[in-house]
Amino acid sequence: xxxxPSRAGRDAPPLSRDRIVEEAVALLDAEGADRLTMxxxxxxxxxxxxxLYWHVKTKDDVLDLALDMIFAEVxxxxxxGRGWRADITALINGWRAVLLxxxxxxxxxxxxxxxxxxxxxxxxxxxxxxxxxITEPHLTAAAYGLSNYVxxxxxxxxxxxxxxxxxxxxxxxxxxxxNRERYPALAAHGPLVADDDRDTGFTLGLTWLLxxxxxxxxxxxxxxx
Amino acid sequence: xxxxPSRAGRDAPPLSRDRIVEEAVALLDAEGADRLTMxxxxxxxxxxxxxLYWHVKTKDDVLDLALDMIFAEVxxxxxxGRGWRADITALINGWRAVLLxxxxxxxxxxxxxxxxxxxxxxxxxxxxxxxxxITEPHLTAAAYGLSNYVxxxxxxxxxxxxxxxxxxxxxxxxxxxxNRERYPALAAHGPLVADDDRDTGFTLGLTWLLxxxxxxxxxxxxxxx
DNA sequence: GCAGCCTCCGGATCGATGTTCCAGTCACTA
DNA sequence: TAGTGACTGGAACATCGATCCGGAGGCTGC
Numbered sequence: 087x088x089x090x091p092s093r094a095g096r097d098a099p100p101l102s103r104d105r106i107v108e109e110a111v112a113l114l115d116a117e118g119a120d121r122l123t124m125x126x127x128x129x130x131x132x133x134x135x136x137x138l139y140w141h142v143k144t145k146d147d148v149l150d151l152a153l154d155m156i157f158a159e160v161x162x163x164x165x166x167g168r169g170w171r172a173d174i175t176a177l178i179n180g181w182r183a184v185l186l187x188x189x190x191x192x193x194x195x196x197x198x199x200x201x202x203x204x205x206x207x208x209x210x211x212x213x214x215x216x217x218x219x220i221t222e223p224h225l226t227a228a229a230y231g232l233s234n235y236v237x238x239x240x241x242x243x244x245x246x247x248x249x250x251x252x253x254x255x256x257x258x259x260x261x262x263x264x265n266r267e268r269y270p271a272l273a274a275h276g277p278l279v280a281d282d283d284r285d286t287g288f289t290l291g292l293t294w295l296l297x298x299x300x301x302x303x304x305x306x307x308x309x310x311x
Numbered sequence: 312x313x314x315x316p317s318r319a320g321r322d323a324p325p326l327s328r329d330r331i332v333e334e335a336v337a338l339l340d341a342e343g344a345d346r347l348t349m350x351x352x353x354x355x356x357x358x359x360x361x362x363l364y365w366h367v368k369t370k371d372d373v374l375d376l377a378l379d380m381i382f383a384e385v386x387x388x389x390x391x392g393r394g395w396r397a398d399i400t401a402l403i404n405g406w407r408a409v410l411l412x413x414x415x416x417x418x419x420x421x422x423x424x425x426x427x428x429x430x431x432x433x434x435x436x437x438x439x440x441x442x443x444x445i446t447e448p449h450l451t452a453a454a455y456g457l458s459n460y461v462x463x464x465x466x467x468x469x470x471x472x473x474x475x476x477x478x479x480x481x482x483x484x485x486x487x488x489x490n491r492e493r494y495p496a497l498a499a500h501g502p503l504v505a506d507d508d509r510d511t512g513f514t515l516g517l518t519w520l521l522x523x524x525x526x527x528x529x530x531x532x533x534x535x536x
Numbered sequence: 537g538c539a540g541c542c543t544c545c546g547g548a549t550c551g552a553t554g555t556t557c558c559a560g561t562c563a564c565t566a
Numbered sequence: 567t568a569g570t571g572a573c574t575g576g577a578a579c580a581t582c583g584a585t586c587c588g589g590a591g592g593c594t595g596c
Binding site: 100101128133134135137140141294 | 545546
């Protein structure tokens with residue numbers, strides 16, 4: 087009774103929604119999506135599992151908040167005349183980097199993303215495209231195309247971790263090799279490429295999209311590099 | 312005892328892995344991914360839930376098989392000189408149609424897809440690109456780019472169902488409108504577009520990608536439409 | 537000083553789920 | 567007829583998300 091730490095004691099910062107989400111991201115990074123449990127999360131926070139429900143309504147809320155939190159890592163290019171193409175390239179590359187840094191996030195993209203961090207970056211994307219003089223229907227196509235491209239890329243890379251030691255990769259490689267008569271092209275130029283090749287591949291595809299977007303601008307911008 | 316239906320009776324075809332997967336797809340189509348339970352699935356099949364585990368090792372197996380099964384709906388363009396561009400366009404559009412017809416599938420794309428139906432279509436994609444004369448690194452970029460683009464598109468559309476009556480859409484629209492000062496571009500040209508606009512948007516982005524791929528071929532092909 | 541209220545905590549518990557154990561049933565074969 | 571192997575399913579277990587409810591602690595108004 088007497089020795090019980092005072093509530094505002096220094097032994098642990100008070101539980102808060104931010105601290106929960108922060109720890110959730112750490113747990114997701116360390117152990118993956120399927121290991122995230124309300125009980126395990128509470129344990130890491132040094133509280134009971136049911137306490138979390140005071141700060142958060144459901145587990146999905148935690149996931150939504152965690153997903154939005156990592157989007158804050160995507161740097162929004164500062165204003166300045168580097169041109170729309172450089173700005174968008176930076177944004178998309180930053181977005182991709184975050185997806186790769188937090189592989190669990192790719193699987194969560196299938197839920198409405200309406201957090202402030204996500205919206206701020208979408209806003210920047212739309213605003214930059216508008217400034218570049220892109221009009222409908224190319225505007226929607228551009229915004230969707232770029233988003234879909236990054237999302238798909240992140241999902242794909244999360245599915246096929248680049249680490250060549252992974253069992254999944256090994257098994258897939260063997261399976262393709264064993265059936266190389268049925269899938270000759272796949273077995274020869276298979277989709278299991280190294281990390282660097284993925285990066286150049288991503289950049290190439292992004293270039294194609296940007297070229298297409300640029301060509302659809304009526305009054306051509308000239309000041310991009 | 313006497314009235315018990317004979318095993319080979321006509322009241323129900325014998326349980327088999329195919330029948331399980333078939334019913335799983337039907338259940339997923341009807342009620343979505345989170346309503347798929349081994350018990351519910353067994354109930355629809357008129358058996359006990361534990362019986363399924365004789366034909367299938369885990370629930371994930373059912374999902375993998377279901378995902379591969381719907382890929383059989385994607386028609387592989389028949390041989391014939393329509394040109395690589397028309398063939399790939401047909402394949403990608405068919406792929407997208409399947410993703411939209413089975414919205415639950417988009418969320419499952421984050422698992423290794425090594426079923427025969429998936430591989431056959433990937434093989435066609437690679438083979439067609441090879442025939443078109445595309446070489447590395449453009450080959451990988453093209454295959455990945457196209458796949459990522461469709462996957463992202465499917466995931467996005469599954470997240471934001473086109474049905475305007477959906478609460479999610481309504482809520483999102485209101486939320487954007489309420490914060491239109493912070494997100495002016497989003498609120499004005501928001502990403503919540505109608506179905507037709509998404510189709511034209513998808514086609515536009517696909518054209519950009521294909522243009523980029525085509526431009527990267529050293530010896531230019533001329534026979535495409 | 538004290539009653540009342542609000543914020544925050546957590547043990548016990550509920551219902552649902554994926555999966556395993558094991559005792560069966562049935563058709564078919566030696 | 568005994569036995570084997572393919573299948574079935576009831577009972578049970580561990581785990582999960584979520585809720586109920588009783589409490590602790592601090593603050594305010596009287």
